[in-house]
Amino acid sequence: MSYFLQQVVNGLSLGSVYALMSVGYSLVYSIMNFSNFAHGGVIMIGAYVGYFCLTLLNVPFFIAFILSAIGSGLLAVSIEKVVYRPLRKRNAPFLYFIISAMGASIFLENIVIASPIGPTFRSYPAVFSTEPIMLGSVALGRIDVLMLLIAGLSLVGLMYIIEKTKIGLSIRATSYSIRGSTLMGVNVDKVIFIIFMLGGLLAGLAGMLFGMKYVVYPQIGNITTKSFIAAVFGGLGSLPGAIIGSVLLGIIEAMTSGYLSSQYRDLIAFVLLIGVLIFKPTGLMGKVTEDKA
Amino acid sequence: MKKRFSIIISILLVLTMIITACGNGGGGPAEDTIKIGWIGSLTGDQAVWGTCESNTIKMLIEEVNANGGILGKKVEGIYYDTKGDAAEAVNATKRLASQDKVVAIIGPNASGQAIAISSVLEEYKVPDIATVATNPKVTVGDDGKVKEFNFRVCFIDPYQGAVAAGYAYDRLGLRKAAILYDVASDYSQGFTEFFEKTFTEKGGTIVAKEAFKEGDVEFKPQLSRIKDANPDLILMPYYYKEVALSANQARELGIDAVLMGGDGWPSEQLMTMAADAIEGSYIVNHLDFNDPEVKPLRDRYSAKYNLPMELNGYMAHDAFLLLKAAIEDAGAADPVKIAESLTKVSVEGVTGTIKLSPEDHNPIGKQAAIVKIENADYVFQEKYGVE
Numbered sequence: 001m002s003y004f005l006q007q008v009v010n011g012l013s014l015g016s017v018y019a020l021m022s023v024g025y026s027l028v029y030s031i032m033n034f035s036n037f038a039h040g041g042v043i044m045i046g047a048y049v050g051y052f053c054l055t056l057l058n059v060p061f062f063i064a065f066i067l068s069a070i071g072s073g074l075l076a077v078s079i080e081k082v083v084y085r086p087l088r089k090r091n092a093p094f095l096y097f098i099i100s101a102m103g104a105s106i107f108l109e110n111i112v113i114a115s116p117i118g119p120t121f122r123s124y125p126a127v128f129s130t131e132p133i134m135l136g137s138v139a140l141g142r143i144d145v146l147m148l149l150i151a152g153l154s155l156v157g158l159m160y161i162i163e164k165t166k167i168g169l170s171i172r173a174t175s176y177s178i179r180g181s182t183l184m185g186v187n188v189d190k191v192i193f194i195i196f197m198l199g200g201l202l203a204g205l206a207g208m209l210f211g212m213k214y215v216v217y218p219q220i221g222n223i224t225t226k227s228f229i230a231a232v233f234g235g236l237g238s239l240p241g242a243i244i245g246s247v248l249l250g251i252i253e254a255m256t257s258g259y260l261s262s263q264y265r266d267l268i269a270f271v272l273l274i275g276v277l278i279f280k281p282t283g284l285m286g287k288v289t290e291d292k293a
Numbered sequence: 294m295k296k297r298f299s300i301i302i303s304i305l306l307v308l309t310m311i312i313t314a315c316g317n318g319g320g321g322p323a324e325d326t327i328k329i330g331w332i333g334s335l336t337g338d339q340a341v342w343g344t345c346e347s348n349t350i351k352m353l354i355e356e357v358n359a360n361g362g363i364l365g366k367k368v369e370g371i372y373y374d375t376k377g378d379a380a381e382a383v384n385a386t387k388r389l390a391s392q393d394k395v396v397a398i399i400g401p402n403a404s405g406q407a408i409a410i411s412s413v414l415e416e417y418k419v420p421d422i423a424t425v426a427t428n429p430k431v432t433v434g435d436d437g438k439v440k441e442f443n444f445r446v447c448f449i450d451p452y453q454g455a456v457a458a459g460y461a462y463d464r465l466g467l468r469k470a471a472i473l474y475d476v477a478s479d480y481s482q483g484f485t486e487f488f489e490k491t492f493t494e495k496g497g498t499i500v501a502k503e504a505f506k507e508g509d510v511e512f513k514p515q516l517s518r519i520k521d522a523n524p525d526l527i528l529m530p531y532y533y534k535e536v537a538l539s540a541n542q543a544r545e546l547g548i549d550a551v552l553m554g555g556d557g558w559p560s561e562q563l564m565t566m567a568a569d570a571i572e573g574s575y576i577v578n579h580l581d582f583n584d585p586e587v588k589p590l591r592d593r594y595s596a597k598y599n600l601p602m603e604l605n606g607y608m609a610h611d612a613f614l615l616l617k618a619a620i621e622d623a624g625a626a627d628p629v630k631i632a633e634s635l636t637k638v639s640v641e642g643v644t645g646t647i648k649l650s651p652e653d654h655n656p657i658g659k660q661a662a663i664v665k666i667e668n669a670d671y672v673f674q675e676k677y678g679v680e
Contacts, residue, residue: 003521006546010513099301119336120344121534123566130544130570141545214510214538215566217338222508257514262504263476265514 002137007258013144015250016151020206021227022242024199030175030237031195034097038079040221041108042200046072046207047216051122069204076200079104112218121217147209233273235286326369327626330389330398335374338534342402346609347372348598353613363620375406382406390417396626399612402605404428404479414442420632424608428483432654444635444654446611446647447579453555454487456661457577459679461526462495471501471524475531484530500524512539520548532557537566544570561601568669580644581662581673587643611642
């Protein structure tokens with residue numbers, strides 16, 4: 001039993017990383033109906049901002065978190081301005097958005113490799129000891145607890161903004177119909193700005209947490225593919241869906257590695273994903289729409 | 294939808310072609326220089342090592358040229374990045390052999406890439422000296438016959454695996470071993486296979502054997518399984534990034550078994566990432582970092598590049614030394630003659646005396662250094678070899 005619980009904890013800790021990343025995909029998708037693959041790059045930059053805040057500026061952790069969130073938020077907003085806005089103004093087909101997003105992501109990865117930062121991975125200074133917190137025979141990593149806390153708090157904050165505030169109302173309205181909400185006086189540019197800002201802030205947090213837990217390297221984007229899958233699994237465009245999908249994916253991966261073999265991990269996770277999409281094409285909690293990818 | 298997808302793919306393919314085509318164009322013919330190629334990772338996970346290797350070769354070539362070159366000719370180094378990828382390594386080797394017309398190639402450090410380039414070396418008849426490629430199949434084919442143009446200056450995985458198993462069983466008195474290994478890596482698999490063989494032959498048991506795939510960052514599910522099997526020692530036969538992550542995660546799960554690894558471990562990065570977690574671990578290595586014989590090279594390197602010296606630099610140094618001796622022995626900058634001379638000459642390298650066996654192109658009688666990590670430092674234990 002304790003072995004099972006340990007694997008649940010392992011899965012939750014992995015799932016919380018996916019969750020912070022996948023909400024960014026879902027937020028953008030809910031309004032703009034395309035998969036913002038540049039999000040992986042934004043996360044990666046957030047991880048580097050946090051790293052340099054800690055190693056070069058020697059700021060306290062709390063401040064580094066805020067700075068990396070702001071850094072990623074600004075980056076996400078500028079990507080929107082430079083890359084997507086011109087396409088939006090021309091009503092370009094969604095395929096152009098996806099290709100531009102891929103381009104932006106490749107650009108970000110390579111600008112880091114080409115810069116003095118370089119291609120080698122970097123590790124955050126050790127903050128927490130590796131001494132676990134023991135709950136009975138289940139070991140909780142200190143960083144994992146922090147991750148769950150930060151991920152939980154910021155996701156609750158995000159849900160609050162979306163569900164309870166006026167700006168959240170305009171975001172939800174825009175996600176139903178851009179044209180309709182424009183007619184009702186919603187400033188769509190502003191909504192999109194805020195969407196990217198929110199996604200970027202969370203990406204910064206996710207990047208920094210990821211860096212603290214693992215390491216920082218220009219190809220972090222590879223793991224964000226998993227969080228994108230989690231977002232699809234839960235239903236692209238739905239925030240609770242992204243969170244539930246992420247946590248489920250984390251737990252499924254942990255259980256597969258724990259009870260079968262880690263070699264089957266991706267295989268089983270993706271077969272389940274395909275299964276869900278066959279029987280419920282919009283994902284677990286997705287809204288029903290047509291022609292999206 | 295299908296059409297859209299294929300448009301994306303074709304655009305990406307075209308981009309890839311443009312990017313690869315923009316690489317170095319071959320230089321013009323220059324008969325008065327001896328061209329030596331180097332391949333290895335300058336980007337990616339293993340960039341630290343590749344950078345160190347290429348820097349070392351650059352430094353050595355400068356020194357040799359300052360002293361009149363080899364056979365009275367200047368030496369020119371050509372360096373290509375393999376990005377840690379076997380396909381890139383094959384491309385780089387082709388370019389070196391066919392366009393740049395090098396007389397020999399040094400590198401790569403990884404077995405997967407060194408194995409992949411064999412057929413190209415055969416085709417163009419250019420010898421290659423791998424630095425830290427420890428898989429047996431680097432120099433010996435599947436049919437058991439030695440590959441004519443593949444050489445190396447390091448010992449092989451079976452040997453590392455056997456040394457680790459022998460040392461753990463005989464000297465440390467450990468009986469229950471768990472293994473976490475990288476399924477996607479030839480290096481890790483070879484190491485694991487021979488550790489298992491020697492350890493069980495001696496009477497020990499393998500209580501758990503778990504796998505992961507290169508690029509993974511989360512090892513807790515596998516480690517939880519290992520924890521359940523309660524081993525005395527965990528073998529971690531892979532590279533330092535994964536070592537650091539998995540060692541930290543093992544300690545976070547409350548596992549206190551002794552950790553053991555091979556030459557994939559030593560790196561300045563490992564200490565900054567996981568000094569606490571790997572305290573008390575043992576490493577089977579090619580040389581001892583505190584050996585007075587390796588110090589002059591390390592000092593020269595640090596003075597020039599202001600970077601810490603890695604194991605790969607020492608191996609690249611010995612490979613270069615061996616190659617220089619072979620070129621001088623052959624008396625001509627002819628790749629085939631150099632390949633013949635490589636097994637004839639013997640040099641005193643910083644990692645020991647290097648004499649390659651004509652049967653398998655591996656160095657003969659190299660002992661391994663057992664190093665223990667104490668107070669975040671590599672502490673030499675003893676030279677240890679097994680039959």
